[in-house]
Amino acid sequence: MSQTDLSLDFSGTDLASLRTRAVLDFIAHARRTVPDPGQASDAQLAEVAQALAQLGLRRELFPEAHFPLSEEAPARVYRLYEDLDGHYALYVSAGQPGKAQPPHDHTTWAIIAGIQGHEENVLYQRSPTADPARDSLSPIRTVDVAPGSYITLQPTDVHTIELVGAETGLHLHFYGLGLDRLPGRVVFESRSGGSYRTFAPPALIRHPLISPAALREALRDGEEIAVLDVRETGVYTHGHLLLAASAPLWRLELLIDRLVPRRGTRIVLVDGNESLAHEAARKLVRLGYAQVSVLEGGTEAWAAAGFEIFSGTNVPSKAFGEVIEHDKHTPWIDVAGLRQALDQGQNLVVVDSRTPEEFKQFSLPFAHSLPGAELVYRIHELAPDPDTLVVVNCAGRTRSIVGAQTLIDAGIPNRVVSLKDGTMAWLLAGQSLAQGRSTALPEPSPQGLAQAREQAARVAERAGVQRLEAAGLARLQGQRHERSLYLFDVRTREEYQAGHLEGWRWAPGGQLVQATDEYVGTRRSRIVLADWDGVRALTTAAWLAQLGGHEVYVYSPAAQTTTVTGPEPVRVLASQPAAARLSPLQLQAWQQQGEVLVFDVDRRADHERRHLPGARFAVPDRLHEFVGTTDDTRPIVITSPDGVLAATVAAELARRLPTRTVRSLAGGTEAWATAGLPLQSGADGVLTGDDDHWYSPYAHADLAQRDAGFKSYLDWELGLVAQLEREGDIGIQLIAA
Incomplete structure (x- = not known):
């Protein structure tokens, strides 16, 4: 624009x-x-x-x-x-x-x-x-x-x-x-x-500031606001504001259009100490965001003012899970109890409420994959006998708790429990996991679907979910310049790609509840879920309504609605002119002719899995530490798995280094591999550690480190209820048990 x-x-x-x-x-x-x-x-x-x-x-x-x-x-x-x-x-x-x-x-x-x-x-x-x-x-x-x-x-x-x-x-x-x-x-x-x-312009053009006290008041005034932390996600996880979404400075062009779609949204940018936020504000102002402020002094000033700092990722949703268990007394079974029930051949079924991709990475050897939004929709087929014990599991705690309570609130006749502390507890008890498994999602029978619809509708009504007809949806869409509007399809990836409403994003229901801040950056916005089957959108909407902070609606498309196919399109904005691109063969020729600095800039895990020979990994906001001195003449080439982030980073780096040759690799590492060029793997060349992401305890090869990480993580989750009480009311409103 x-x-x-x-x-x-x-x-x-x-x-x-x-x-x-x-x-x-x-x-x-x-x-x-x-x-x-x-x-x-x-x-x-x-x-x-x-x-x-x-x-x-x-x-x-x-x-x-x-x-x-x-x-x-x-x-x-x-x-x-x-x-x-x-x-x-x-x-x-x-x-x-x-x-x-x-x-x-x-x-x-x-x-x-x-x-x-x-x-x-x-x-x-x-x-x-x-x-x-x-x-x-x-x-x-x-x-x-x-x-x-x-x-x-x-x-x-x-x-x-x-x-x-x-x-x-x-x-x-x-x-x-x-x-x-x-x-x-x-x-x-x-x-x-x-x-x-x-003479040069001011070294730093700043943007209007908001004090910690004023921001705290703004978060409670009932009006739309988006608080975005612009540090790399791994840095953000060490300490951030509860209601701040992660939106790293160098990734803004890829994230902001979906995270904060309305250009008139009141936005407050946060970092540690104002070292990055003004650069992020420059980008947003030029991209058409007209109301951008910076938190004065960043999180350091927020903490100094006596306000709460949270660590971790998706904290509002994870705190929500802990509140659910604390307030609704969600029943659980520990590993010893589950192991005993299995050994005795008891009538039970274990369902894993994570995504199918996570399930395939590792799972309990006997579990069925049943992501959170699918639970009410499909549980009748996996547990048709009301005497079957249903155990809901995830990698930690949140999705086990939310999944179990979902079935309990729906009123299924079975006894339902969560697996206490999930697969972390399973591994801590010396048990083993299976890798590479996938289980088919059972299609609901007519009887099961009728029961599920009745159960989901009852819960959604109690939670205050609002239903929309076509005219109501058109009214909200007509007001999207005045109020932020998010449109989501919560079905499986395969169903979404087979046909969805044009302009509607894909957000599998369980993830939309588990990681709301990754999809919705604006508090007090409107969220509409497409209801194709009378169950999954209502189930998801009920939890979003109880999480609070948004108006939540469901819309049932007409039977003959026009749909589009394929994955969700992603619009990448541009805040400065693009840098030139190199093809894989051109880059290979450059490397043969002389020294070239090649940086991989997306995710450390992707870099370790495969990267160009000689490529080093650095998060974008630390590239300046590794590109050499001002008189360095070596060309710089930026790559990423698909080349999309690389193009954005190269454009920004070229602006900052006008005397250097900066290019991006067209198509990224994938294009390099498709061209049949050699690849390497391993951690060689990793320059910036875990700045790009939260480091999961599951990633530790050393079992002692892994187990210590599990215990620390579980203690952190359990402590969220007390920390949330210190933070104050954020709008959580649970329906009665």
């Missing part, structure tokens, strides 16, 4: 929302007045300047707390708006008294208007001298820019800036092109001119 959709609704009542609305109103006026951002007449600039001055008079929209200064940083620039192509760039320039800029030009038109403080602008006539490297300057006029006043500048105008008086200065600066896209700007050695040189 080339610009923000200025028709987006920003109905929030907080200051950031009100400021965003006012800014977009101004930008819309500026676009109408100056339709060509590359040039503007004096009359056009004057008209826009009057509107900018009026925006500056709305002082309440620009509190100093959102644009802070410090002793270490007495002057800062904050980005408010900018098109994807860099045009119509609006900033807040903040400075302490005495801040000054020597004579300089802009190479684009500019307007400055006051919010607070007095900025003295002196304009100069620039004249050539006998020395081509030196020009003379002579003052023409002085303009005092204060609240209600402004100055306009054409591309070649030269001026100085100085904040006079005792008041901190806040001024709106509006440019035809963004500051970091103006490499030809010049600055003079003195007010009389002399030699001049080009």
Whole structure:
């Protein structure tokens, strides 16, 4: 997209929302007045300047707390708006008294208007001298820019800036092109001119800040908000805000369109200490997200304010599972009890509620694969005898608990228990697992389906799930610029790919409950599930409604609804021009001609499984540590399993290293393998450890380390209830047992 959709609704009542609305109103006026951002007449600039001055008079929209200064940083620039192509760039320039800029030009038109403080602008006539490297300057006029006043500048105008008086200065600066896209700007050695040189934009253009206390309040104000942690996922897992979704900086172009689809969403970006969040904000603003703030001081400041920090992944969902067991007393059986029942030949069935892919990696040797959303739908075929004990299992605790309680709430006649601590406990007890198994999902009989529909409908109604007809769905879709809308199909992968509603994403129901934060980045959004069979969508929706934080609906497509086939399409956004790509054979030729730096950037596990000879693995946000010095001439090639992330990373790296040759491998490692070129495996070349993902205890080859990891993980899960109590209410509302 080339610009923000200025028709987006920003109905929030907080200051950031009100400021965003006012800014977009101004930008819309500026676009109408100056339709060509590359040039503007004096009359056009004057008209826009009057509107900018009026925006500056709305002082309440620009509190100093959102644009802070410090002793270490007495002057800062904050980005408010900018098109994807860099045009119509609006900033807040903040400075302490005495801040000054020597004579300089802009190479684009500019307007400055006051919010607070007095900025003295002196304009100069620039004249050539006998020395081509030196020009003379002579003052023409002085303009005092204060609240209600402004100055306009054409591309070649030269001026100085100085904040006079005792008041901190806040001024709106509006440019035809963004500051970091103006490499030809010049600055003079003195007010009389002399030699001049080009100068770089601010080292870091910041974005409006929100304090920990204000963010905590925003999370509880009932309005839409997306909190995104932009560190790599492995770093994020060591400590993050409970309601922050993982959205790593260098992966944003791949994730953000699905995670936060509405461009008007109030977004707060978080990292450890503000070291990455402003770069992430730059990307989002250019991608059309108009309301982006950064958590002041990151998670370090959040913890210092006395607020709770959580470790791990999918924490809201896992805490939800622990609350379910704690509050509803979900029954369980331990490994010893299950082992005894099996040895005695008792009438029981064990169902594994993880995904089929996880089940195939490892499973209890006698378990059936029955993912969470499939439990009520298919359990009647696996346990037709009401005297059969049903044991629900997973790799740890959450999906065992949620799965067992799903069947209990549905009211199946069987006794149902979870396997306490799942396959972790099974291995800790010295038992073994099977690898590579797959079990067919039994198709429900007409009688079983009728029972399942009745059971699922009853639970969904009690949970407050709302049903939609076609007109209701159309109404929500018509409001998707005002309220975030997520559309999911929760059936199996095979069913989804065989035919689904156009534009609806695939999210197997059990995973949508287990890992909600990986699919839905916006709190207080609307979630609609496609109900094809009267069971699975209702079962999933009931849990989402109890998890809280969203409006949850189900929609039953008509019998003759048009569908599309194939996997879910993924739209990859672009925040800067693409870097050139190399084919596998071209890269091989480069390697034969000389030294090439090849970096694998997606997942360490994929790299260890197979990688290009000589390739090293690094998470993208640490690449700068390994690409060599500024005078290094070796070309850099980025790869990933399918080349998609590699292309995004290469584009960003090329922007940061304009003097280096940076390419991505077209098609990634898969294309290299398809070309019949050699591959290697193993951990050689891994440079950044586990920054890219949470390291599962199952991955330890050393059994003592594995078992210690299991115990630590289980203790962590059990401790989530107490930690959640300290965090406070996040909207969980369980239906009565």
